[in-house]
Each structure stands twice: as C-alpha cells, then as structure tokens.
Amino acid sequence: MESISQSADTERRPRWFGTPAILCVILCSLTFLPISRSGAASNGTCPSTPILLVYPKISRLYENVIAQIKKGLQEVVHAEVGVCSIDGLPSSTQDSDSKAIIAVGESAFAASIHTYHKATVVPILVRELPQGARSGISLFLDPQIYIQQLIELSPEVKAVTLIYRDDVPRSFIDAVKTAAAAHDLRFAAMSVATIRDAALAVEAVMRSAGPQDGVWFQRGVVGMNADILVPKIVGLSWEKKVPVFTDEADYVARGMLFAMTQDYLAIGRSVAKLIDSAGPGIRYASGPKRVLNRRTAQAIGIALRTAQEKAFDYVYQ
Numbered sequence: 001m002e003s004i005s006q007s008a009d010t011e012r013r014p015r016w017f018g019t020p021a022i023l024c025v026i027l028c029s030l031t032f033l034p035i036s037r038s039g040a041a042s043n044g045t046c047p048s049t050p051i052l053l054v055y056p057k058i059s060r061l062y063e064n065v066i067a068q069i070k071k072g073l074q075e076v077v078h079a080e081v082g083v084c085s086i087d088g089l090p091s092s093t094q095d096s097d098s099k100a101i102i103a104v105g106e107s108a109f110a111a112s113i114h115t116y117h118k119a120t121v122v123p124i125l126v127r128e129l130p131q132g133a134r135s136g137i138s139l140f141l142d143p144q145i146y147i148q149q150l151i152e153l154s155p156e157v158k159a160v161t162l163i164y165r166d167d168v169p170r171s172f173i174d175a176v177k178t179a180a181a182a183h184d185l186r187f188a189a190m191s192v193a194t195i196r197d198a199a200l201a202v203e204a205v206m207r208s209a210g211p212q213d214g215v216w217f218q219r220g221v222v223g224m225n226a227d228i229l230v231p232k233i234v235g236l237s238w239e240k241k242v243p244v245f246t247d248e249a250d251y252v253a254r255g256m257l258f259a260m261t262q263d264y265l266a267i268g269r270s271v272a273k274l275i276d277s278a279g280p281g282i283r284y285a286s287g288p289k290r291v292l293n294r295r296t297a298q299a300i301g302i303a304l305r306t307a308q309e310k311a312f313d314y315v316y317q
Helices: 018-027 058-075 106-115 143-153 171-183 197-209 224-239 264-277 294-299 306-310
Strands: 004-006 051-055 081-085 100-104 123-126 135-141 160-164 186-192 215-219 244-246 258-261 282-283 290-291 314-316
Touching: 051 058, 051 106, 058 081, 058 100, 058 264, 100 106, 106 123, 106 306, 123 264, 135 143, 135 264, 143 171, 143 215, 160 171, 160 197, 171 186, 186 197, 186 294, 197 224, 224 244, 224 294, 264 282, 290 294, 294 314
Parallel strands: 051 081, 051 100, 100 123, 123 135, 135 282, 160 186, 160 215, 215 244, 244 258, 290 314
Antiparallel strands: 004 314, 258 290
C-alpha cells in the first residue's frame, strides 16, 4: 500500500495531508515544543495588525499549518494578518490595536485573552468553547460528514460504532449519535483510556461486526499504539468485510478504508466569517481533506465508481 494517486482536481492542493491529526493532538495538550517562526516579530513582541493569529509553542514541522490558516484568513478579510507565538505576547495586560485575535488552541486562547482582555479573541481548533469566548471553531469536523461518506461508500451499512478517547467532549459524542440517527443507523460508542482498553475494544467490536457495521476510530485511539492496533483493525476489516474509518489520514496508508481531516485553508476562511457576523457558540469545521484506500475498498467488497474516487483528495492504491 505504498503508492498513492491524487485526484485529478487536486494538483494545486498541499501535500501535507498527513499532519492534521497529529497537530490537533498537540494543540490540545498542555506541553508544547519551542519554535522560532518567521512571521512572529523578532524582538519578542507581536505585530500590530488588523488581524492577529496567535499560535502555541509547536514544532517547526507544523509551520505550514499556521501558514495555511493565515492564507485562508487573508482570502476573506483582505487585510494584513500578523502571526505571533504566545512567546511573543506582551508580559503585561494591555490594549490591542487588532480588530480581532485568532487563537489556535486552548493555550493560545488563554494567553491571548489574558494579555488582550478588551480585544475580541476567537479560539480555533479547541475541544470545547473556552470560558470567556463568544464563538469559535472546533477541533472536530462535523460528524455528519463522516456518516454521509460512510453511507456513500457502503450503502448497506445499518449501524455505526464510535470508539473514542475518554477525553472527547460529550457534546461531540451526542453529535455523532444525532448524525447516525438522521440516517436511521443504530449507534453504539465505546470509550477507551489506555492501550489495553483500545485493544479490547477493537477485539470486541470487530469480532462481532460485519459488512453492515461501520466502525469509527476517533482521534487518538489508534495512536495509542498504531503498530499493534492498525494491523489488527485492518486484518479484521478485510476478514469480516467491515468498513473502518478514522480522522487520522496517516492510517489510511496502512489499510483503514478512509479518513477525513481538517482543511486549514477552510479553517482560516471559516474563522474570518466569525469575526463580524457570528452568533454565539462553537462551530464544527467544514470542507475536509478526504483520503481513501482503494485496496481496502476492494478487499471488503466495495465497487468504487470513478465519481466516488474523484471525491477524495488522495487515493492510496
């Protein structure tokens, strides 16, 4: 499964699709790696621009993600967007000349709202809306998108099981349940906290599943120990003809049927629209990157149509 083809309409799209899932895990943690970024002011202070994008201390590996969010912002606001690490924020509370401050993740939001207490700070890629925020963009994609994609590939599916980390907000689990009910699918969910929990959940769910059962491995579950879990999941998927999917694109290369991950250009565009006209509350991001494994589709009996393949940004052979 080493080869990959790109849909005909995606030549201009970035090829870093494998990083979003890892980034989102990092953004939600409390520990970040130091980074020295071009775009943040070299003297340690944030630039004074109409829109300021503040990001946590992250590895240089994810600079492109921040750049994509910035680009999406600029496409909508048509104004200069400054970029700044939380290390560049002033040490004391002060006013800001920026119309809005976009904070990437919980730690960046907490630091920004502390520093610019009178400014509009909009959090993005957060699990839940932080205290003090009026609106924001979720770390998670809209569950409806996953359920619709599952049904498009496997119309015979009658049920979906979600296996999720125990720190996922209840509101997201309820949203998945609602999305399943909207398509008349039975819904079940299993929470896991350790690699042992995850292995037991895989065994319990996959052994009893069949072609009419979709299984969703939510963010972070497989990453507990991918070398152990992925071969087991994929092997049982092929044996039992079960469509398995995730929101971590890297695992599609290793045999999971499909994944959808954040499109960071779309994130930037979406948050730009929140600045002036958004009602309160957190919104799920839309416009995902879609990744498919053709070999697994064939192995579990899915006869892919050309139009179906073209709907994906990347297709593994």
